[in-house]
Amino acid sequence: MSGTTTAAVGRHRRAAGAGADRWVVLVVLCVSLLLVALDATVLHVAVPAVTEDLRPGAVELLWIVDVYPLVCASLLILFGTLGDRIGRRRVLLLGYGLFGIASALAAFAWSAPMLVLARALLGAGGAMIMPATLSILRQVFPDRRERALAIGVWSAVAAVGAAVGPLLGGFLLEHFWWGSVFLVNIPLMLVSLPVGRMLLPESRGTDGGPWDVTGALLAAGGLFGTVLGVKRLGGGEAASPLTVLPLLAGVALLFLFVRRQRRHPHPLVELRMFTRPAFGTSVGCIVLAMLALVGLELVAAQYLQLVLGLSPLQTGLRLLPLTVAAMAAGLAGARVLRRFGPRRMVCAGFCLTAAAVLTLTAMGGTDDPPLLLAGFVLLGFGLETTLFGAYESMLSEAPAGQAGGAAAIGETSYQLGAGIGIALLGSVMNAAYAPGLRSVPGVPRSAADAAGHSLGEAYEVSGRLGGGAGAALRRAARDSFVHGLHVTLLVSAGLLLLGAVLALRLPWVMQCGEEPGGAEVELPAPREAEPAAGKPRVTA
Structure with missing residues (x-):
């Protein structure tokens, strides 16, 4: 040259x-x-x-x-x-x-x-x-x-x-x-x-070696099968071969991926990152936060519309305070993290989110806007505080050369936590909801079984029955759904408190300052001319 x-x-x-x-x-x-x-x-x-x-x-x-x-x-x-x-x-x-x-x-x-x-x-x-x-x-x-x-x-x-x-x-x-x-x-x-x-x-890792194509395909196939199986579990398809086979195949492929990464001279994901308390704990906190919080989908999609009778637009407006609170928590997160450190921030976020979920257990069959406002504001602020502290700790703990892999792990844990939560809490919800419909006067057993699949289906069955039996089934379904929602939120609160205990493994203090090298960084050329003397490649 x-x-x-x-x-x-x-x-x-x-x-x-x-x-x-x-x-x-x-x-x-x-x-x-x-x-x-x-x-x-x-x-x-x-x-x-x-x-x-x-x-x-x-x-x-x-x-x-x-x-x-x-x-x-x-x-x-x-x-x-x-x-x-x-x-x-x-x-x-x-x-x-x-x-x-x-x-x-x-x-x-x-x-x-x-x-x-x-x-x-x-x-x-x-x-x-x-x-x-x-x-x-x-x-x-x-x-x-x-x-x-x-x-x-x-x-x-x-x-x-x-x-x-x-x-x-x-x-x-x-x-x-x-x-x-x-x-x-x-x-x-x-x-x-x-x-x-x-x-x-432009930036890349400096010592990653050749890309492990086989490992990448194992990870992709394993995650596809696992996420698909978990989603179908959440939909009540636990006994179907289309649920069991993808789930087993996905878990097997992920096992092969982990074994390959441990033996490969240039692994895609440096598994030793998980031995660092801050990194592994942060990933676990992300999974637990999402696993516990998917009950919010039940509140948004079914409670507000099917129980309270709100329109989709009204539902969106009711959830708007949650988004505003999450935005505020994200923008204030840096200052909170510097003052309190990762451990207290994430632990407090979990506790605040658990308090929000417990507040929402006071929901009943009638609309209570102040209660929902308070619950959603606490929920948005607590959840964003938790996720912000966990993501920041995870990303800062990862080596610069593994930034892409670390970011992918964080996003994957987010998706897996949500999928597992839908399966777990969906099962809890169904177990608490269905029994309340088995002894409604004047409702045949077949109709009660069909109504036990979901609240929306219960409304359809009650419409077909009509008369007093249909009205009784509709009331029973609404009451059973609210009961199931309370049980689901209590389980969510328990998972969030477990996350608060897990967060105690995070560092007390946020270690500030610039970090050592590990990734090549190349910025685009500026429009104005710079001095003729070239500068060497630098690391971030």
Whole structure:
């Protein structure tokens, strides 16, 4: 390489986080995250319109809704570790492109299988984007105090995206056809690609060695089978071979993946990270927080609408304080972490969330807006405090060269915790709900058994029965659902208190300051000329 070329390359390489560039990078990363978070929930309100237009079968409709989070969770480790090897910005930009193409395919899908395929591609694009945003953030903010603030902004944006998704979808459906909920992604992707190429830094692990393709495929297959099996368990399909076989195959593949990583000279995931108390404990806290909190879905989707009779828009407005509280907790998280340290912050977050869940056990068959407001505010603030402290501790404890893999582990634990929670708490809910319908006067046993599947089905059965028996079944189903919800929330509170005990293994004090090297970082060239003397490659 000539001296001129060497100097030119040197001018392009600067320390990560220099000047104000790191805050511009944070804005770009937050826009990326916002798109993925929006797409995870924006389809929910469009399901009736999709059903009317494409006429999918029951299985096809299930895959249209579930294939996006399923594929995304399965590929997080694959693409997170690939970014550590070939460059995190490169994987992020590829994710932008795939996300835009898949959005166009979904918007103009002419059949249910086509929409399933497009949603799967969207999941793959999301799996490229999610860990890349967090691992790049890890590199451009080497100082832990600034990184904590950046993670707070990042997590607040995630909360906004999840909440805005249904509202944006509802607005688009009022004015356009259902495909518009996907089409809105394309102009944002067209802007993000060139802006990301110009502004985002490139970084990769320095000593990762060749990428273990076999290990990556084992992880992807194992996670796919495990998450699919867990989702079907949550849907009450425990005895089905389509539940048992994927679950067993997924667990077996994950076992082979772990064994391979322990023996491989250049593992995808450095399992020794889990021997560090802060890292392993943080991952466990993320899993427990999500496992306990999926009961919120029961509150949002069924209690508010089926028990209280609120419309979808009214339900969204009732949940808005939860999102606002989560945003506030994310933005205040850095200051709280510096003052109280990871142990007290995460432990207090778990306790506050448990208090919120216990508050919500006072819900009954009639609307109580002040109670719901208090419960949702406590829930949003407590949950975000817990997740913020756990994510920040996990990411800061991981070596810089393993940032992509660590980010993927965090996101995967989030998805697995939610899936296991749906299966576990769904089983608790069904066990507490169904017995209350077996002795309703005037209701045949077959009708009672059908009504015991869900509250929505109980309302359908009561409508077919009509008369006094139908009214009695409807009242019994509502009362049984509220009882089951109380039991489920109590179990959730117990899991959250278990998380508070687990958090006692986290460090007392937040260790601040810049950290040692471990990842190559290369920022795009500035527009203005810099001194001719090239600077060597630096580490973050």
